[in-house]
Structure formats: C-alpha cells, structure tokens
Amino acid sequence: MNNFMEFSNQSSLDHANINIRWLKEWKLTDVHHRHLFIFPYTAFWIVLSGTATIELNHAPYALKPGDIVSIPSKSAQSWKEVGHGEPFCYLSLACEATIGVIDLIRSYRFPHVVSDMPLGEIDGLVADWRSLADEYNDFIQLFDDKDVKSMEKGFGEHFPMFMLNTDQTIRHLRIRAKGTLWVQQLFQTLQPRLPDYPVDFDNRVFEVCDYVEQRLHEPPTLDEMAALVSLSKEQLRTLFQATYGISPVKYVRHVRLQRARDLLMLTSYPVKEIARMIGYPDQHHFSRAFQQAERLSPQGYRKRFLQGSKG
Numbered sequence: 001m002n003n004f005m006e007f008s009n010q011s012s013l014d015h016a017n018i019n020i021r022w023l024k025e026w027k028l029t030d031v032h033h034r035h036l037f038i039f040p041y042t043a044f045w046i047v048l049s050g051t052a053t054i055e056l057n058h059a060p061y062a063l064k065p066g067d068i069v070s071i072p073s074k075s076a077q078s079w080k081e082v083g084h085g086e087p088f089c090y091l092s093l094a095c096e097a098t099i100g101v102i103d104l105i106r107s108y109r110f111p112h113v114v115s116d117m118p119l120g121e122i123d124g125l126v127a128d129w130r131s132l133a134d135e136y137n138d139f140i141q142l143f144d145d146k147d148v149k150s151m152e153k154g155f156g157e158h159f160p161m162f163m164l165n166t167d168q169t170i171r172h173l174r175i176r177a178k179g180t181l182w183v184q185q186l187f188q189t190l191q192p193r194l195p196d197y198p199v200d201f202d203n204r205v206f207e208v209c210d211y212v213e214q215r216l217h218e219p220p221t222l223d224e225m226a227a228l229v230s231l232s233k234e235q236l237r238t239l240f241q242a243t244y245g246i247s248p249v250k251y252v253r254h255v256r257l258q259r260a261r262d263l264l265m266l267t268s269y270p271v272k273e274i275a276r277m278i279g280y281p282d283q284h285h286f287s288r289a290f291q292q293a294e295r296l297s298p299q300g301y302r303k304r305f306l307q308g309s310k311g
Contacts (some may be wrong), residue, residue, distance in 0.1 A: 012099065012198070019096040020179040022150075023133040028052070028088045031079040035261065035294070036254050038076055040213065042097040042105055044186060045069035045090045046126055051083030058245045061113045063088075066122055068114045068186070072106040073097075074209045076244050076254070091129050097183060099198075103206065104183075107198040114190060121189050128185065132178050139171050204229035205239045212252055216259055219252050219279045257293050260286070264302040271298045 021041050028050075047067040054061055055078045056071060063069065071077060073096075082088045097104040140148060149159040164172060187194075208225045220228075225248050226236045240248045256278045263274045275286035290298050 016099050016104070017096055018104075018176065018180045018183050020093065020132070020136060020175060021096065022092075022094045023129065023136055024092050025133075026088075026090055026092060028082050031082050035258070036076050036078045038209075038251075038255055038258055039071050039073060039094075041094040042073045042103060043069075043071040043092055043094045044183075045071075045092050046122065046129065048089040048091065048126070050086045050088035052088040053080040054078065055080060056112050057243070059112075063090075063113065064115065066115065066117060066119070068117060068122075068125075068190070070105050070110040070112060070114075070190075072103045072110070074103075074206050076246075091126065093129060093132075093179075093182070095179060095183070102203055108187075108194050109199055110190060111193050114193065117189060125182070125185060125189070128178075128182050132175070132182055135171075135178065136175055139168075139175055142168060142171075202239060204231065205236075205243045208236070208240075208248065209251070209255075212255055216256055216278050217276070219256060222248055253289075257290065260290060260298065261294075261301070264298055265305045274298070 031052075045068070047063050047065050047069070049065050052063045054063065055076075057076050060080065061069075069090075099107060143162065147160050147162075162168075207229055211225065211228055212220060222233050222236070226233045229236070231239070237247050240246060240251055244251060246254070259278050260274055263269055263277065264271075269277070271287070272283045275283045278286070280286035280289070287298055290296075290301070294301055296304065
C-alpha cells in the first residue's frame with residue numbers, strides 16, 4: 001500500500017463555507033405578522049409540534065411535526081396561518097452555506113419541505129442540533145453582550161470585528177466543524193431527493209440582493225442595480241420576477257420595510273433614527289410608506305408588538 005496520500009486537484013468544493021449565524025427554538029400560537037420576510041441566510045427548520053402554513057417565494061407549504069424545511073438565502077417567506085390548539089414549535093438553524101458566492105442548497109435543489117423522514121433520523125438531527133446549540137451558547141457568553149451583533153440590535157450600528165484569542169479560536173473551529181457535520185447529516189438524509197450533480201443558475205440576482213442589503217441607508221436605483229451585474233433594466237426585472245415574483249424596486253422596498261419592522265420590534269431606536277438607517281429622507285416619508293404597507297404608523301406598530309409581548 002502506498003502510504004503517501006495526496007489529493008491536490010482543484011474541486012468544486014474548494015471554496016465551500018458553512019458558518020453558523022443563529023440557532024433558535026421557536027414557539028408560535030398565532031400569526032401576528034403576515035408581511036413578507038427576506039431570509040438573509042440559508043435556514044433549516046425541524047418542526048417539533050403543531051401545524052402551520054407558510055409561503056416560500058409565493059408558493060404555499062403546509063407544515064406538520066417531523067417536517068424538515070430548507071430555505072435558501074435571500075428567499076421570500078411569509079406566514080399564512082398557525083394551527084389552533086397545540087403551539088407550532090420548531091428548531092431553526094441559520095448559516096452561511098455557500099460555495100463561493102453560490103448558495104449551497106439552492107445549487108443542489110434542496111426540496112423546501114420534506115415530510116416523510118424516518119423518526120429515528122429526525123430524532124438524531126434534533127439531538128445534534130441541541131448539542132450544537134449548547135456549545136454555541138457557551139461560545140457567545142465569552143463576549144460582552146453589547147458587542148454581539150444580532151437581529152434584536154438592528155443592523156444599522158457598527159459592531160466590532162473580533163480578533164479571537166487561541167482558546168476562542170479552538171472553540172469556534174469546533175462549532176464550525178459540528179455545524180458542518182450537522183449540515184452534512186442533513187445532506188445525507190435528503191440525498192435520495194437531490195440531483196446527482198449541482199445545477200447551474202443565474203447568481204446575479206443574489207449579487208444584487210447583497211448589494212441592496214449593504215446600501216439600505218442609501219438604497220440603490222434600478223439603474224445602479226442593473227449596472228452592477230451588467231444587465232439592462234428589463235433583463236434585471238425579468239430575473240427578479242422569475243426568482244421572487246416581484247420587481248427589483250419592490251424587492252428593495254420589502255427589504256427596507258423588513259429592516260424597519262425588526263428595528264421597531266426589537267430596539268428602542270427613535271422612529272426618526274430608523275428612517276435615517278433605511279434611507280428615507282425624513283420621518284414623514286418613512287411613516288407614510290410604513291402606514292401604506294402595514295395599515296399602522298411606526299409608533300402604532302411598535303406599541304402593538306410591545307403589548308403582544310407582555311400578553
């Protein structure tokens with residue numbers, strides 16, 4: 001046997017990256033917010049109990065216990081209803097799962113919902129999710145809470161880039177390894193439903209989405225978005241319509257209002273500051289746009305959320 005082992009060829013996975021961004025266990029009893037949500041990361045759900053109906057890129061999906069949900073980054077999701085009686089509980093894992101700039105599960109055409117997995121495989125994924133969540137939580141506790149970026153704090157602030165010390169590096173590498181292993185387990189579980197090879201798709205729409213998210217304080221025009229990916233305005237409209245069912249301009253509007261909802265619900269920023277953070281010239285223009293979308297003023301929306309969270 002030749003003891004010298006080497007595989008130096010370049011492969012399609014040389015630039016693969018799986019980086020966990022959040023793990024959360026959710027329990028819903030009602031749908032308070034039916035607006036469109038654009039997922040910033042790749043997300044996986046495992047439904048534990050209850051029932052619900054969601055839309056992903058305008059296609060409806062009914063969910064029940066044991067379902068596995070796969071949501072590629074930049075997908076559009078909205079809640080339609082949550083079943084009565086038992087709360088709808090699910091585990092979620094959000095991560096950057098990419099090959100270069102290409103979303104991993106979009107490339108391999110992961111089915112959005114899988115409903116017939118063996119109970120033993122679901123239990124294994126749940127147990128490993130909880131183990132990963134415990135370790136991830138321990139890692140977060142190493143840092144000052146005010147410096148840790150999260151949806152609750154909004155994305156308009158500048159957060160430090162941490163220089164990890166040796167112990168933190170070892171912990172982080174272990175979390176990334178366990179996160180990669182969890183995704184690998186899911187990949188293997190779903191393999192019979194996946195293509196033999198990844199498929200090609202037009203990634204330019206997602207380049208535009210990333211650009212929009214970085215520019216919410218100064219939203220790009222249709223001309224700027226089209227120029228970014230060397231397309232005509234009409235070509236870009238066609239690309240967005242095929243991917244999301246909406247125009248690029250409407251996509252920008254959805255993302256800005258989504259960020260506004262997050263900031264209103266999860267932070268104490270004044271409405272005037274939120275308007276500035278998402279690129280409105282003043283509070284009046286922001287309030288008018290928000291009222292048209294939600295049938296509530298920004299202040300009324302925040303008040304309703306706070307009242308609901310106390311109930």
